[in-house]
Amino acid sequence: MSSSFHQSPNAASALGVEEQLRYARHLILPEIGLDGQRKLRQASVLVIGAGGLGTPALLYLAAAGVGRLGIIDPDRVELSNLQRQVLYDTAGCGAAKVEHARDRLLALNPHLQIDVYPEAFTLANAARLVEAYDLLIEGSDRFATKYLVNDACALAGKPYVGASIRAFSGMLSVYAAPGGPCYRCLFPEPPGPETVPSCAQAGVLGTVPGLFGTLQAHEALKLILGIGEPLIGTLLTVDLLAMRFQKPRLPRDPDCPVCGEAPTIRALAETEWVCADTSELQTDGRPATVRTMSTDGLPWLGLEAGRRRPALRWIDVRTEAEFAAGHIPGAEHVPLDRIESLPARVGPDEELLLYCQRGERTVRAYRLLGERLKGRLSLLEGGYEAWLRVGPAGNRR
Ligand SMILES: [Zn+2]
Incomplete structure (x- = not known):
């Protein structure tokens, strides 16, 4: 412990009037008192x-x-x-x-x-x-x-x-x-x-x-x-x-x-x-090798006009309750704990855009699917929350 914790009571000045009132419930305790309050201040x-x-x-x-x-x-x-x-x-x-x-x-x-x-x-x-x-x-x-x-x-x-x-x-x-x-x-x-x-x-x-x-x-x-x-x-x-x-x-x-x-x-x-090892994954939410799509790319995907690229399937990997509370229109729900059933249902020309709430969970999905769906997976940066901020009609709020 620093020596400043245990200085002599005389070394610190008295409390001002305002402080005496503010800390009255400390000052009355024998375990704290004036000496303790000075230690806190120091x-x-x-x-x-x-x-x-x-x-x-x-x-x-x-x-x-x-x-x-x-x-x-x-x-x-x-x-x-x-x-x-x-x-x-x-x-x-x-x-x-x-x-x-x-x-x-x-x-x-x-x-x-x-x-x-x-x-x-x-x-x-x-x-x-x-x-x-x-x-x-x-x-x-x-x-x-x-x-x-x-x-x-x-x-x-x-x-x-x-x-x-x-x-x-x-x-x-x-x-x-x-x-x-x-x-x-x-x-x-x-x-x-x-x-x-x-x-x-x-x-x-x-x-x-x-x-x-x-x-x-x-x-x-x-x-x-x-x-x-x-x-x-x-x-x-x-x-x-x-x-x-x-x-x-x-x-x-x-x-x-x-x-x-x-x-x-x-x-x-x-x-x-x-x-370095874990912060890469935790702050950016994705390994460097994954293709990601920011919400800036959504107009390009035709989302503004309510259309989607025909071969692109949107997959929501969040929980039942999160999906029920709100999701991107047209997205399919494949929760993370069932994600490994997905490759069997993906056609040869189809690409998948995965999203979760903020982007972190799709990284785990990618780790489970990456090998089997190589080159056909994208992750939505910032997830559903980023999409909500852009707004369903593509208008920034
Ligand atoms: Zn130790």
Whole structure:
């Protein structure tokens, strides 16, 4: 922990009148008090990813008076974020997430310094950013980022609060604290790209990241205040359908590739492949060898006039419920779990244009079909959401 967490009470000035009122419910707690509130004001936390986990975490860190908050996220606010990313509002759609977040957080608590980075957390900035903050919160939905954060923190000896969520469940721990385990002690290597659906694909009930982001802020506050038992060496797993909370021990692995006794990852540069390998698939949504079609190409396909090229079949690979909620007119529904039945029903002159909700799932479909339908598959860039933005008549909205 940084020494700034445990300075003498006399080193900091008294709270102003406004702050005494604002933090009255902290000041009355013996575990926090004036000394604790000063520790919060002196602390700095970087939140990586201002999404479903990062936004509730930021709200509570800002409300609690953590003096300097960093926010890094390259994305803009989209309508489909608002179901769970509670910091944003409808009018903010299209704005850079970090800018919108900063405005909302300063409106909540003007005493803070908020640093914004409208970029991805990458090999190029990882070490510098980790160095610049006392503590990190990892709220990314990309495995490449999770491993990069872990390795950067483990190598720098800086703790971070990590969380991973799925539809109705999640897990949480404090990784890379001195003497404690890191994420690679639990999962030494990233999973294969095909097995990792992103949040947008997998679906998630909005309250699930809400709870886990709040718990991340909670653990960060405990670490800053030096109170309670932080989740170091234990893993919190929660099944929110059954409401089952479990806390298995998470020992440090002596064979861990980054924090073990004979580490194979000694510098951040060596982890670059992790980032490059999976980010290609996760951010672009498709391997370089696949033909893709952007919505700009739709007029060319005759979609504006309500016609389609005769030999081109549109295939919707989303779920039953997604297809029922709305689809591109004339598209056939072949959900991903039945996609392997498709080649038997494709004529020799036919070409297929696959689409899903945002473009990620068609990559998995391509991996299943690519060999058998070589040269006859295209993927719609950005998926159904991109098509919705163009509009059924081809008019940009
Ligand atoms: Zn480790």
